[in-house]
Amino acid sequence: MRNKDIVLNIPIYHLCNQNCIFCSEWDKSDHKYLKWNEDKYIYKLIKDWIKDSKSLIFTTWEPTLNKNLHLYIKFAKDLWYERIWLVTNWSLMNNDEIRNNILNSGLTQIIFSIHWSNSIIHDYNTQIKWSFNKAFLGLMMTLKEWKNIDIYVSFVLNKTNLNDLYVYIKKFYLLWVKKILINTIRPEWYWQDNYLKYGFHYDKFIEYIKKLTKQQLELVNNLVKLDILNIMDIPVCIIKQSWLDISSYGTIELRKTFDNWKQLIIDNTVKNEIDLENGKTYVNKCFKCKYNYYCEWFYVDYINNFSKDE
Numbered sequence: 001m002r003n004k005d006i007v008l009n010i011p012i013y014h015l016c017n018q019n020c021i022f023c024s025e026w027d028k029s030d031h032k033y034l035k036w037n038e039d040k041y042i043y044k045l046i047k048d049w050i051k052d053s054k055s056l057i058f059t060t061w062e063p064t065l066n067k068n069l070h071l072y073i074k075f076a077k078d079l080w081y082e083r084i085w086l087v088t089n090w091s092l093m094n095n096d097e098i099r100n101n102i103l104n105s106g107l108t109q110i111i112f113s114i115h116w117s118n119s120i121i122h123d124y125n126t127q128i129k130w131s132f133n134k135a136f137l138g139l140m141m142t143l144k145e146w147k148n149i150d151i152y153v154s155f156v157l158n159k160t161n162l163n164d165l166y167v168y169i170k171k172f173y174l175l176w177v178k179k180i181l182i183n184t185i186r187p188e189w190y191w192q193d194n195y196l197k198y199g200f201h202y203d204k205f206i207e208y209i210k211k212l213t214k215q216q217l218e219l220v221n222n223l224v225k226l227d228i229l230n231i232m233d234i235p236v237c238i239i240k241q242s243w244l245d246i247s248s249y250g251t252i253e254l255r256k257t258f259d260n261w262k263q264l265i266i267d268n269t270v271k272n273e274i275d276l277e278n279g280k281t282y283v284n285k286c287f288k289c290k291y292n293y294y295c296e297w298f299y300v301d302y303i304n305n306f307s308k309d310e
Helices: 032-037 039-049 069-078 096-103 119-126 131-145 162-174 189-198 202-210 214-225 236-241 262-266 268-277 284-288 300-305
Strands: 008-011 055-059 083-088 109-113 150-157 179-184 229-231
Touching (some): 008 039, 039 069, 162 202
Parallel strands (some): 150 179
């Protein structure tokens, strides 16, 4: 999708130093995908994309394992990309050389993957001991040393950490991160057992939010209105039932259409291309819902496994 508001995702490594229970990636170690880890393809992608967009993001699996990451970032910066993102578990950032090379290269945003507000469940989610301590230390060092980089945190909501959601939101809000991104575990055919084990019925999400105190709910909704908190993957109707505000609902791309959703009715293929690729679908109630055309819908596997009666 070539659009000035769309961010190019550049996968630059095929391995990870964690083994997250919700991982949506597949084993790329013997896949043709490996050619995309080669310098010539990465540089070509960066060079070619500048004609169509001013934003790119380095991701998949753990991009900091690629020793040339800082060179790719600098190359993008020299081409005058306006936004250069990195998604990382930041576990290597206790290495001064790696950290300084990456942070000095021209990044504008970093998304830290941190999946609980302390080490107990976070380390269970990553399956790596001390991974929370490393990520949190890296986050704190970056917040302190690099004021020119926008810092986001990303939380993958699943059965193990659902009841920690408010504590997580408040903890990282008080640290003055730029944004808090809430995703849900994604169903993927190669991790189907994990989705069934760690996924949850949306009723559980609604129940949890409704148990928040008035003051807690007010804080969460204020963060949504200020576009500090973004909740993704969960359909709008579920968000509404939970009493959460929807003024900055969904992904960055879909939120740009929030005030102009009728355009998606006129050009419905845009929405179809976005969501069919992600394995999402309507349910019967969606056709009567006024939020249908900017909602992210339901995952097909969610309907099949958790809520066949939606």
